[in-house]
Amino acid sequence: MKQEISALMDGELFEDEADSLLGRIKRDSASHKDWEVYHLIGDALRQPEHIPRDLSAKVHERMWDEPTVLAPRGYAVRQKKLSIALSAAASLAAIGVVVWMSAQIVPEHAPQLAMQQSTLRPASVKMRAKANEYLMAHQEFSPSTGMNSGMYYIRTVAYRPDEK
Amino acid sequence: MTDRDVDQQLVERVQRGDKHAFDLLVSKYQRKLGRLISRFIRDPAEAEDVTQDAFIKAYRALPGFRGESAFYTWLYRIGINTAKNHLLANKRRAPTSTPFDAEEAESFEDAGLLHEVGTPENELMSKQVVSVVQQSLQQLPEDLRNALTLREIEGLSYEEIASVMNCPVGTVRSRIFRAREAIAENLRPLLETNKNNRW
Numbered sequence: 001m002k003q004e005i006s007a008l009m010d011g012e013l014f015e016d017e018a019d020s021l022l023g024r025i026k027r028d029s030a031s032h033k034d035w036e037v038y039h040l041i042g043d044a045l046r047q048p049e050h051i052p053r054d055l056s057a058k059v060h061e062r063m064w065d066e067p068t069v070l071a072p073r074g075y076a077v078r079q080k081k082l083s084i085a086l087s088a089a090a091s092l093a094a095i096g097v098v099v100w101m102s103a104q105i106v107p108e109h110a111p112q113l114a115m116q117q118s119t120l121r122p123a124s125v126k127m128r129a130k131a132n133e134y135l136m137a138h139q140e141f142s143p144s145t146g147m148n149s150g151m152y153y154i155r156t157v158a159y160r161p162d163e164k
Numbered sequence: 165m166t167d168r169d170v171d172q173q174l175v176e177r178v179q180r181g182d183k184h185a186f187d188l189l190v191s192k193y194q195r196k197l198g199r200l201i202s203r204f205i206r207d208p209a210e211a212e213d214v215t216q217d218a219f220i221k222a223y224r225a226l227p228g229f230r231g232e233s234a235f236y237t238w239l240y241r242i243g244i245n246t247a248k249n250h251l252l253a254n255k256r257r258a259p260t261s262t263p264f265d266a267e268e269a270e271s272f273e274d275a276g277l278l279h280e281v282g283t284p285e286n287e288l289m290s291k292q293v294v295s296v297v298q299q300s301l302q303q304l305p306e307d308l309r310n311a312l313t314l315r316e317i318e319g320l321s322y323e324e325i326a327s328v329m330n331c332p333v334g335t336v337r338s339r340i341f342r343a344r345e346a347i348a349e350n351l352r353p354l355l356e357t358n359k360n361n362r363w
Contacts, residue, residue: 006341009192010315011167014321018165026184036191037348039353044297045316051290053196055212055352056190059219063186066220071179072220073228 005034009042171235178226190219193236194344197243204247208283218246296354300347311336312343 004021007013013021025031036056044051171192177185200216205211222242229238301309307329314320314328322340326333 002345003341005336006344007322008170009167009321010340011165011170012337013165015165015169015173018170020190022173022177022185024246025188026182032184032187032191034348035188037351039192040195040293040317041347042349043346044294045301045313046300048286049194050228050293052195052202052215053212053286053289053341055194055198055216055219057189058212059190059194059216060187062216062220063183063223064189066223068181068183068222069178069227070181073175133195140308 001028001031001035005031006038009035009038170329172231173237175226175229175231179229182259186223189239191234193239193332197239200243204244204251210250214247214250215243217250218243221246226363233344258263264320291353296351297347300350301343303335304343305348308339308343308346311339315340 001024004017008018008021024034041115042055049140070116098147118156171189174185178189194215195217198211201215201218202211203207203330205214216237222239225242229235240304301312310329311325314325315322320328322333322336325340327337329336
């Protein structure tokens with residue numbers, strides 16, 4: 001525990017470790033003494049010219065005569081709650097934007113495609129009979145529609161009623 | 165976590181009604197605040213009273229402390245105002261050569277004006293404490309002495325000390341603790357014999 005106190009006064013503990021240790025120091029007067037002595041050593045090293053007398057006992061006495069102070073709601077707590085609320089709001093906003101964008105993109109393409117298709121008219125090109133075979137063989141490589149990738153999975157089959 | 169974060173944790177504990185947490189803040193800053201106030205008030209007994217007053221004022225005002233500045237910057241402002249008000253109440257002027265602002269308060273370490281300002285007993289005790297600390301430091305193995313010096317005097321973080329000393333951070337943490345504890349072992353008997361004149 002002494003080593004933890006030493007690290008705490010150097011600001012080298014994680015927040016939860018520090019919180020737990022401060023709770024233990026509160027219940028253990030020997031640990032409180034260690035905290036005092038370690039700070040005295042630091043002050044003596046930094047300011048060897050003069051060490052003012054320890055006033056902590058006198059301040060302690062006077063403070064304990066004072067009514068206990070209580071912050072209405074800790075500013076830090078409010079700040080933490082606010083940051084959590086803002087994070088949640090930002091996450092919801094991000095999800096909303098994604099949903100809105102997907103709603104804008106996906107459904108609109110289909111109607112546009114349908115509308116485009118409705119305006120299409122069969123080409124009135126006269127083709128020779130041999131060309132049909134060629135087109136059938138190569139239609140899966142045709143870039144003319146957005147459904148090309150699906151063509152890989154579509155197999156042309158024929159059904160003859162006399163075969164069972 | 166930084167040193168400032170530790171103070172903030174202590175402040176939040178006080179704001180939740182934990183008076184013990186304020187004791188820890190007093191132990192940490194009393195000498196620094198005492199030196200600052202001694203620049204305004206030369207009489208040692210008066211300076212001690214004003215230092216106590218400043219801490220009590222800080223305690224009363226803590227519910228309003230929002231952590232926008234470091235705790236010690238805020239405390240020092242209270243200390244300076246308390247000292248100035250004390251001088252005004254006694255119809256004396258604050259020394260004109262001691263203008264303080266928040267930035268200076270953060271780095272305040274000057275003790276140039278503090279020689280021989282205490283009572284003879286206080287001066288003797290102060291010298292004894294410093295002597296024990298210095299001698300104990302010199303008797304430490306070099307790696308412990310260097311680690312503690314880099315931390316306390318140079319103000320380096322454990323990571324920076326690890327880089328300087330070319331060792332893991334865990335080793336730095338252990339060395340600093342062992343150095344402090346070795347010095348504390350020599351200091352405790354002196355502090356115990358002066359219980360009525362606490363240091």
